């Protein structure tokens with residue numbers, strides 16, 4: 446009997462607590478859908494029935510007169526911004542109120558993720574951003590494009606061989622697989638100074654470890670949602686995103702490469718070199734140009750925070766965390782962008798032919814020399830990429846955490862639309878130049894040599910896979926490749 450009474454009291458306390466949590470938006474007069482107990486408004490994601498971007502879209506269309514809308518991510522109230530002016534205020538003008546991202550993990554449980562640029566907070570984030578941003582300027586990208594071209598040549602060579610030895614002179618490929626391998630090999634080369642060929646050596650350790658690090662499947666979604674709603678409990682249970690084995694792999698890789706370079710006085714203009722320079726405090730922002738769109742329309746500009754010089758000494762763990770972040774940040778996003786671009790080119794052959802014509806014109810004008818300058822000059826290539834990023838943004842949402850009291854103004858007013866695939870404000874994507882170069886290198890050489898068409902397995906119209914937070918076509922990104930005559 447006593448146990449039953451205690452149980453009843455516990456249930457009542459939980460109900461009362463949930464009532465309090467779930468009354469936040471009602472109390473503040475913010476429009477929202479009715480939440481379900483515990484899962485809040487994230488029920489469709491927890492059960493894998495709807496992609497999170499579809500949820501955002503439904504909110505956006507339903508509350509069309511609101512500047513911002515409420516959404517309970519399980520037990521955490523989240524405000525979704527609809528109004529572009531408000532987005533700019535939050536991300537740029539009033540940035541100091543919204544300097545941090547939500548905590549994804551605890552940095553003592555998961556230093557590899559918790560100490561990276563994406564997770565760092567406040568002053569530490571500012572100092573790390575200033576430390577790293579010199580590594581992403583156009584002059585540094587100019588030095589890295591040749592590595593990307595080499596990796597891409599390797600990939601196209603393998604694809605051509607497969608086509609030429611096939612029965613029908615074509616191959617049907619799942620783009621996600623091919624582009625993930627390309628993204629992997631580019632990061633291996635540009636960030637870690639390691640040469641791998643994941644198209645031939647399919648199960649190399651770098652690829653298998655990278656894939657498991659970058660893949661945000663169902664378990665990781667639960668870990669994220671868990672930290673969002675019950676951070677203390679998750680920390681107590683010592684639940685981490687990465688396994689010990691993965692953490693150790695990246696630690697050994699980065700530290701041993703750095704040591705070898707020091708010992709043997711090796712110079713290679715890649716991220717490892719730039720991190721070593723940063724560690725010695727030798728890396729400063731060298732950008733002369735104010736032209737933000739140097740690698741394309743979508744390029745984002747570095748703010749004054751990133752351009753500051755700092756003299757902070759970082760620990761080895763901090764450096765390893767940044768190198769690993771470049772992996773996580775550049776693996777899924779790039780392969781997602783490329784897979785959607787190839788899908789769109791297959792279903793829009795007229796656009797592909799126009800792109801091919803521009804590429805061939807560049808070949809004629811430059812005597813077949815493709816480099817960083819070509820990347821800056823090809824306007825139609827840039828349009829194709831921008832449009833694909835608008836239609837299928839690899840990063841589904843941007844988030845900011847409000848760290849000081851802030852008046853959002855009235856909820857109901859008209860809203861505008863804009864294009865922010867690489868985010869906005871001082872906390873935008875540090876790798877937008879790197880990303881655009883990487884995508885352009887692959888697309889240029891691929892369309893120049895291969896024709897992309899639909900195959901029997903191409904999904905038309907494309908629908909998003911609801912079993913993952915990542916942007917992925919349900920049924921795969923299938924296209925057919927033929928060698929151009």
Ligand code: HEM
Pocket residue numbers: 562563564574770771772774775776778779782838839840842843844865866867868869870871872873874875876877879880
């Ligand atoms: C098509 C490819 C990519 C897309 C669409 C993309 C998009 C984004 C977006 C939307 C954000 C959040 C920005 C915000 O909240 O305002 C972000 C952050 C970030 N991205 Fe990217 N990204 C891409 C590729 C890359 C690459 C290749 C790297 C590194 C090599 C990278 C490194 C980062 C980092 C470090 C952050 C966190 C920045 C900070 O908190 O200061 N990204 N990215």
